Amino acid sequence: MRLATGGIMHETHTFSAEPTAIETFDVARGAELWRYAGTNHSVGGVVDACRARRIGLLPTFFATAVSTAAADRATFEAMAGELVAGIAAALPVDGIVLTLHGAMVAEGFPDAEAEVVRRVREVAGPDLPIAVTLDLHANIGQAMVEASTVVVGYDTYPHLDAAERAREAVDLLVATVEGRIRPTMALVKPPLLPVPQAMFTALPPFKTLFERAHALEAAEEALVITIAGGFPYADVPMAGMSVLAVTDADIQRAERIARELADLAWAHRAEMVIRNVPPGEAVAAAIRHPERPVVLVDVGDNIGGGTPGDGTVLLAELLAQGAQDATIFIADAEAVRAAVAAGVGGTVETAVGGKTDDLHGPPVPVRGRVRLLGDGRFVHEGPENAGVPADMGPTAVVRVEGVNLVLTSRKLMPGDLQQLKTVGIDPLRQQILVVKAAVRWRGGYGPITRHAIDVDTPGLGSVDLNRFRFEQLRRPIYPLDAESTW
Ligand SMILES: [Zn+2]
Incomplete structure (x- = not known):
């Protein structure tokens, strides 16, 4: 055959x-x-x-x-x-x-x-x-x-x-x-x-x-x-x-x-029908949670669902609330280049994220020390996509106050712990792990997560479908048409 x-x-x-x-x-x-x-x-x-x-x-x-x-x-x-x-x-x-x-x-x-x-x-x-x-x-x-x-x-x-x-x-x-x-x-x-x-x-x-x-x-x-x-x-x-x-x-x-x-x-x-937690409330709860790691799910910037991966709402909130041992990925090739120019151990001062559109928070000015530079390549350890290579492009880890800011040149949906390990982050030592996802993150992160909060961040991954202007969709459809019958 x-x-x-x-x-x-x-x-x-x-x-x-x-x-x-x-x-x-x-x-x-x-x-x-x-x-x-x-x-x-x-x-x-x-x-x-x-x-x-x-x-x-x-x-x-x-x-x-x-x-x-x-x-x-x-x-x-x-x-x-x-x-x-x-x-x-x-x-x-x-x-x-x-x-x-x-x-x-x-x-x-x-x-x-x-x-x-x-x-x-x-x-x-x-x-x-x-x-x-x-x-x-x-x-x-x-x-x-x-x-x-x-x-x-x-x-x-x-x-x-x-x-x-x-x-x-x-x-x-x-x-x-x-x-x-x-x-x-x-x-x-x-x-x-x-x-x-x-x-x-x-x-x-x-x-x-x-x-x-x-x-x-x-x-x-x-x-x-x-x-x-x-x-x-x-x-x-x-x-x-x-x-x-x-x-x-x-x-x-x-x-x-x-x-x-x-x-x-x-x-x-x-x-x-889903209702998530406002960003300020979610970050405060993650900071005071007695066990680590706490996963903050940036649902509005769910990369696997087509968002840019450069949403800044949770980064701004982590910095504003003085979060310690927090890790967040932002896809921003321009910021990576700034970090590369500063070199490992150097100080980089730049605005990160929020550059693809105006739906995921504005660029956030940061100043921090470059901890690591890498090529952003790794092989998925799984379970999802186990054995499949991944490529985030040139990548930099910048320490900004208590936050490990991982800047990648290409967006990549989270869900595999190797993505963290490859940039020197031990997920078990982090108080807060921000994942730009909806559910996929649970594959790799699920077994080590002590607490997770789904956050109502704005963006193309928003769970409020009323924020989108549909023209071709068949109607009525639930939950957009809440009173629809079938
Ligand atoms: Zn899918």
């Missing part, structure tokens, strides 16, 4: 001011995809599953990027074109596995990844099985269902099961190729637009939803069930929650299961 593989992953924040160009992406071509082997990544799961089964795998093109704005048309066409040409060149194959995110928007394509699958389908023909893996934050639309044969979404947030779900997708694809199953999919979209913070899968309501889905899978009612919380910061018609049930040639049952889980999600909708 021979399979072709490739993909594109991007979670698009359509209100972001950060452009998305081909340079935004980390691209792997052909044999470069083998670098994901053995990692807790979707592509790693595909590679490992094929090796274990002695299936010939033809790698084509894979591109991934941290969340930014919608890709322009030329960027999308360049990437989709290369992927589709790679798949076409690999034909004939017995099946195709695509690693996608599911919440990518490109100029002209509100559901850009469904367009990718549609184009792959066009070259593959109507009968060739195509398996797709999606992120839990996918905004799944009917076009995705129509173009693919079987879809498998992550069941966890933080995304700890990326490789496992990819192996499952390969299993289902192989069973399809061998004629043992005939996947049939039904999609139901309850009118729900939860924020990422509400989707932590270790707590209700998402824990409740996945427990029911897993019970149905265990009872062999469905081959696989995807519950995607969706990505609310994409102003597209298919934004929001999705339930996608896959059965073996039984569309009525797939529809019934998808509907049941969508009803369950709707019944739990009030639990998806």
Whole structure:
């Protein structure tokens, strides 16, 4: 058996001011995809599953990027074109596995990844099985269902099961190729637009939803069930929650299961509304907390959700309240250059952060001693993305009063303790760790955290969706339309 593989992953924040160009992406071509082997990544799961089964795998093109704005048309066409040409060149194959995110928007394509699958389908023909893996934050639309044969979404947030779900997708694809199953999919979209913070899968309501889905899978009612919380910061018609049930040639049952889980999600909708703690109150509580470390979650600047990572509200508050042993990351290449110019041991005086837009706090003037300079590269220790390299670009640690200010040239979503260790920060010795995240941080930080406070910082990651002006979104949708019925 021979399979072709490739993909594109991007979670698009359509209100972001950060452009998305081909340079935004980390691209792997052909044999470069083998670098994901053995990692807790979707592509790693595909590679490992094929090796274990002695299936010939033809790698084509894979591109991934941290969340930014919608890709322009030329960027999308360049990437989709290369992927589709790679798949076409690999034909004939017995099946195709695509690693996608599911919440990518490109100029002209509100559901850009469904367009990718549609184009792959066009070259593959109507009968060739195509398996797709999606992120839990996918905004799944009917076009995705129509173009693919079987879809498998992550069941966890933080995304700890990326490789496992990819192996499952390969299993289902192989069973399809061998004629043992005939996947049939039904999609139901309850009118729900939860924020990422509400989707932590270790707590209700998402824990409740996945427990029911897993019970149905265990009872062999469905081959696989995807519950995607969706990505609310994409102003597209298919934004929001999705339930996608896959059965073996039984569309009525797939529809019934998808509907049941969508009803369950709707019944739990009030639990998806989040209220966070004001910054001043949160910092004061973190300072006086008797145990360390305390994690302050800068939800408004949730990098994984498409914010710039240069939000300054908590930095200003930490300095104003005289916090000691606090660590905060700010993505600011200009400030890194100032620190590099001062050199290790030197004093740097500059304004940091708040430069990408005017939504995440103004630049904060700081004066401090440069403690460390580095290249910002490390390998994720996991659990999420274990084994995958990361690159923050040139990085500096500047001690400003009691604060370890980590300046990075590129934004990187937090969630892996190696990000701290690589710049000489021992997380256990910090009183306060600021994470620019919603939930992903829990993967690496969770086990060592003694207390966490979700902070109501302003910005593109705000949990108050009324702060955004939606134009393309389907309405009514909860909680924007609080009184809506379904
Ligand atoms: Zn995600």
